Amino acid sequence: MLSRATEVGDVDKARMVYDRLRRLGMGKMTGLMHAEMMALLTRSGRLDEAIALQGTLLKDPTRKRGFAPSLFIYIIGALMQKCDYEAASKQVDLMLSAKSGFRTCRQKAAAENACNIALDLYIRMNDQKRALWILELMQTRSLTPRAELLHKFADSMAKTDNGNFAAVENVSTISGLARSQLNRRFNLMSQINNGNLTAAERDLGEMIRQGWNPDAPILKAMLEAYAKKGDVVGSQRAFERLEELGTPNVFAYTMLIQAHLNVGDLAQARWRFDNMKVAGLQPDTVLYTLMMKAYVELQSTGGIKEAEALLREMRAVGVPRNQRTYFTLIAASRDSPERAGAYISEMRREGIDPDAGCFGAMIDVCVRAGNMRKAYGYFQSMAGLNIRPNAVIFNILLAEHHKNGEFDAIRRLYKEMVMGRIAPDANTIHKIVDAYCKFGKDMDIVEEVIEKLLAATSPSFRPRQQIFHSVMNGYAHAGMPASCERWRDRMLASGFEATFITSNILLNAYCRAEDHFKVMALFKQMLKNGQVTPATMAQVLDSCGLNGAPEDATWVVERARAAGTSLDENGYNSYLEALGRHRRIGEIRPALYSMLADGVEPTSKTFLTAVNAVERQGKLREAKEVRSFFETHFPSLVK
Numbered sequence: 001m002l003s004r005a006t007e008v009g010d011v012d013k014a015r016m017v018y019d020r021l022r023r024l025g026m027g028k029m030t031g032l033m034h035a036e037m038m039a040l041l042t043r044s045g046r047l048d049e050a051i052a053l054q055g056t057l058l059k060d061p062t063r064k065r066g067f068a069p070s071l072f073i074y075i076i077g078a079l080m081q082k083c084d085y086e087a088a089s090k091q092v093d094l095m096l097s098a099k100s101g102f103r104t105c106r107q108k109a110a111a112e113n114a115c116n117i118a119l120d121l122y123i124r125m126n127d128q129k130r131a132l133w134i135l136e137l138m139q140t141r142s143l144t145p146r147a148e149l150l151h152k153f154a155d156s157m158a159k160t161d162n163g164n165f166a167a168v169e170n171v172s173t174i175s176g177l178a179r180s181q182l183n184r185r186f187n188l189m190s191q192i193n194n195g196n197l198t199a200a201e202r203d204l205g206e207m208i209r210q211g212w213n214p215d216a217p218i219l220k221a222m223l224e225a226y227a228k229k230g231d232v233v234g235s236q237r238a239f240e241r242l243e244e245l246g247t248p249n250v251f252a253y254t255m256l257i258q259a260h261l262n263v264g265d266l267a268q269a270r271w272r273f274d275n276m277k278v279a280g281l282q283p284d285t286v287l288y289t290l291m292m293k294a295y296v297e298l299q300s301t302g303g304i305k306e307a308e309a310l311l312r313e314m315r316a317v318g319v320p321r322n323q324r325t326y327f328t329l330i331a332a333s334r335d336s337p338e339r340a341g342a343y344i345s346e347m348r349r350e351g352i353d354p355d356a357g358c359f360g361a362m363i364d365v366c367v368r369a370g371n372m373r374k375a376y377g378y379f380q381s382m383a384g385l386n387i388r389p390n391a392v393i394f395n396i397l398l399a400e401h402h403k404n405g406e407f408d409a410i411r412r413l414y415k416e417m418v419m420g421r422i423a424p425d426a427n428t429i430h431k432i433v434d435a436y437c438k439f440g441k442d443m444d445i446v447e448e449v450i451e452k453l454l455a456a457t458s459p460s461f462r463p464r465q466q467i468f469h470s471v472m473n474g475y476a477h478a479g480m481p482a483s484c485e486r487w488r489d490r491m492l493a494s495g496f497e498a499t500f501i502t503s504n505i506l507l508n509a510y511c512r513a514e515d516h517f518k519v520m521a522l523f524k525q526m527l528k529n530g531q532v533t534p535a536t537m538a539q540v541l542d543s544c545g546l547n548g549a550p551e552d553a554t555w556v557v558e559r560a561r562a563a564g565t566s567l568d569e570n571g572y573n574s575y576l577e578a579l580g581r582h583r584r585i586g587e588i589r590p591a592l593y594s595m596l597a598d599g600v601e602p603t604s605k606t607f608l609t610a611v612n613a614v615e616r617q618g619k620l621r622e623a624k625e626v627r628s629f630f631e632t633h634f635p636s637l638v639k
Contacts, residue, residue, distance in 0.1 A: 002033060006040040014040050035070035042078040050075055058094070068107075069095055069114035076117055085125045092118045112143040119145060123152050151217065154186040192221045197234060216245055220252060227255040230262035250276070254287045261290070266298045288314050289325045296332035304332050323347075323355045330361040335369040356382070360393045367400050391425040398431040407439035418452065426464045429453045433467055437474025443483065446474055465496045469505060476509035481518070484509040500531045511539050516547035523556065532560055534568035541571060545578030553578035554587065566598050573609050580613020585622050588614060592629050602630075607637040
């Protein structure tokens, strides 16, 4: 009666019969009876009831021996279907524990099935250590692992380049042929995952010639690797091999379409998209969203309309939309908060809750439109929905305030991140640190802010070089070259190399500290490294005028010219100022003619700098000659 009820799926009748059997005496019930009840409950979606029943059976004090694996297998399978791998793992532990009957199970097929299910679970969890333990357990009991599971395990190990693969090969219950194929498969997947597709194609061709036919997982892995590289020819080749197997599914089409999109070929991607529908395959949510994103990014005009047409098609054919779908549409709204807001409303009507990504896109649209009030409205509404803003959202707001020099707003957002324990990313740290350096007044606070921000990141986080440069720049503007050098050394210790930017920041620090000796020493080094620019020249010449010897300015100009660097308008102004300060009046007119020869357009500042430099020395005749030069060549500048 119990078997008949479970066969037709009559849960109520099966439960009645099973309860009657239990009242007659648990000891008289067989493992098959428990297994049939477990199978029916899990198959009919009553997983909680099955787990409760299992718990009751395990606690039964009258039970003299353990239960067969079947008491656990059906529950494990149901939990794996729900992707609740942690709960399934606990069930495996129960099944293999001393309290169960696994160790005394005399039915080889049942024990083998139990181990293969456990192996499948640990492969899905990417728990290679426990998967190897299951294989060792199977070896001790002369149980044979299923070939497809070994292939999956080899593939997962190849992805992580795990040296423990030898332990899989040494399992004695694997046949010699299976072991050889497994080894080849592992090597092939390793080459694919490492991006060595030329070697993978060569080895695959050799294996095919020797009679080994690649299966769908291998070909899909190759297709995915080619697609990521934007190799359309390789992707097409892998796709055609899948067609020969009769297994090109939605994933395969998605990868092939991705390959076309990676090279910007939207037309060919659309043709593939339409072709798969002709072939009887329905695009899924991922593929529809991918095509929407492609239209928005690759089609300059009308992209959003094509994306909306795809959205309507999804509704018409019953393909579910998700947060990523709407995120793509919201982000595509550019600077139209009204359109983006309509998508948010549409999501909610469909029962899809906007996540942090959708809110981030919405806030970005508002910021682009210059509507900060509306941006902050969405930002503050996240708290009411129990959605934590992430670093990306803070970065959008920080960037806008940084652009406008709104230091108080940046400081407020920084404090909010600290209080909310929001982990910053490299962009967050750079914007906050740069703002404190540019707009703050106390560099000691900058050091404190940096340490707090870095403490909130993961141990593997590596600051960008921009952060070091921002701090150096802050100390340079404060005229603190020693602190600037300290952060330069900290940057070098973090694995970065000194760049042109590093040298320019140090040069600025030395100039502001009026350390002309270090200015000239660094200038000579920059000259040697080919790092001198017109802006560099202007800084060095300013230092020459304020703190240098009379001949320094002329030497700097000559050496820079020899290295192929000419002065710009700012550089000539600094040069003229330096000549005037050091009473080298006779070199001013030649400098003006050099400016003319270099094609540099002087400004009123140039005129005033040159005339004032001469007049301050009481050289009226020379001042008249300078005026005459400007009257002749640039009369509009003479006042």
